[in-house]
Amino acid sequence: MTEKDQSATTFTRRKALGALGAAAGVAGAGMLMPGIARMAHAQSSGPIKLGFQVHRTGIGSAYGRWYERVATAAISRINDMGGINGREVEMIAEDDGTDPRRGAEVLERFASLHNCDAVFGPLFSHVVIGSAPRAGELKMPYFVVSEGHHVASGALNRYTLQPGITDVKSQVISMAPFVSENLGKKVTMIYPDFAFGHDHRDFFTAAIAAQGGEVIQQIAVPPTETSFTRYFPSIPRDTDVVYHVMVGPAVLTFVREMGEFFGGRGPQLFGFIDSLEAVDITSPGLEFLEGSYFWEGMCRYAQPDQTSHEAAYRAAVGVDANGASLDDARDVSTYAHMFGVWETLAVIKAGMEASGYQGSNDRSGLIEAVEAMTDMPLSDDHPQGDKVFNGKTHQVFGKQNISRVESGKLVRVHQTSIEDTLYADEVDYTTQSF
């Protein structure tokens, strides 16, 4: 067997040497005439590639399904408007399994396999925290649609930005006055036991104390938990308000068991809609939610004063007036969060256009252009409402909604101002080098 193989090896080696020589020649020419090489690169570049890190499987899949629908609709809108800088935009979606380790691997695939220009999309904060360091190493602009405070806290890096959705800290400090004035001063918190839940725990506890209230019990639940009745007896009898926020596939079980536990005799309920995202509020066993309150980033049910921008967005992402899919009324969307994907893509487009983005060499220019953004007025690009972007902390700030369950629908009863959500800067990413 050997002779044939040997000749093949020799041939390959010679061929390889030849190829190497040719490559060296091309590279040398490129070095001598950098301008020509660069132009040739620009001319040969095809569409702008945006990597979409999506939770298709794992505990974030309900969000992932809707984030993907919104991303697809937003990209096709951008392409209908002529793309970005005259180039078509191509979305490359990869499943991260809602898993931090796979999240980082997916970033590497976007960078080295697909040659993406930027990456966007993840919601779950442990995936963001697991992936962001890799984004920094790969010098890959990473636009997250999470809610964690990790971006604005300075824990991440200059390549990670959150321009499409507000963070937990700003949400809870703007909600706390409503809770203490309307529902009660003694609060028991139930939250998922990971980064996102810890943001709720830390910032709401401080925010309610600033209002003269008190968190009398904190109940942390592992995010993969499937049964919850065992946690409820820890709620003290003198609780005025139960503040609940839960995520993952078991959210329906969580609210149902909470109703069974209280049996209609419980304290006031204030929930983050996360406890009910992608869940039909008229599901059997959820009747007890009537009269309780929820935070919503964007109101799931079309409100009487819905703007034309929101109506256009609702139609584009295929959602009816009840927040469910136009094709299947039982397929309830993650409406309170998924606008963040739409708005993030609008920001990427605006940033690339402002910086004259051409290729991966212009990535730092893209980040600087986004950092320079401030006001983002209500528009088709920002259907959730006015926003203010803070370039130093890489975090956007916007209005928050509190809705009440009335006749099985969420009706907005309060909207905060942007000023209610602001807090002092904790980092200045613009001082970090690229």
Add this chain to the structure above:
Amino acid sequence: MEFGPHLLLATLEGAVTAAILALTAIGLSIVFGVMRVVNVAHGEFFMLGAVFAWSIASFFGSHPAVGFVAAILLAPLIVGALAAGADRLILQRIDYNPERTIVATIGLLYIIQQATLMTFGPDARPVEPPFNSVIALPWLEHTEAGWQVYWPWGLSVTSYKLFIIFAAVAVLSGIWLLMTRTRFGLIMRATQQDREMAQAFGVPVDRVFAYVFGLGAGLAAVGAVLVVPVQQAHYLMGHDPLLLSFVVVIIGGLGSLPGTVIAAVLIGLTDGIISVFFSPTLAKIIATLAVGMVLVFRPRGLMGK
């Protein structure tokens, strides 16, 4: 919540866990006892039962009870048939070699999980319970006027959770009758004690093994169908039942049915009580510690021979 009512609630929660666990672990135990196969895919058969329960219940979408009855009858049968097929197709061909069966069932675990993901999707799917009224429970307290009944806040159970406990007892009694009073049980026990001798006496061991593997998976599926109305069907739900079933089977004694039931009650109740009073993570730690202690001090388990 005061201590007494709190303990009662914990015990009820623990009893539900124990009921489901006993069904799942008995399935694992029978398969190991008769076939000497450590079925690592057992948790995935549990998950399949739950997912089929959801699809069957949605197919019979009229009244929740109709869907549920159809699910409890059909889902275990389908899962059992699939498992029997897997036994014929895979385990029989590797001659039930202990090391190879472990690797083969690990492979089966991933195949079932990915196939479910690809066909049913990653979402959690609810099944509506056939009935689900909340039953508030009374408690006694001693006041100046003597003992008085009162209704503590939060102390309640649902009619469906009570049903789970009764249903599990009924199924387990049925299994006990099957093992001790029927010809099939006799053949199973004969195969368990001496495979070659049973074969020499004309027992079709291959067919018995397929039935036993199907029965084990079917029992996991029964547990799953019972649990879906209080949890939800999800493609990743097989991990916990598998781990806890192993814990129960090791503590109870490999292959011993009474041991498995005792251990399931023990682990289920401790899990319920410790989870309520301390934390669910501590309950898992203690269960794992118990396995370690059993392996060190009584390797054959509580009732193992």
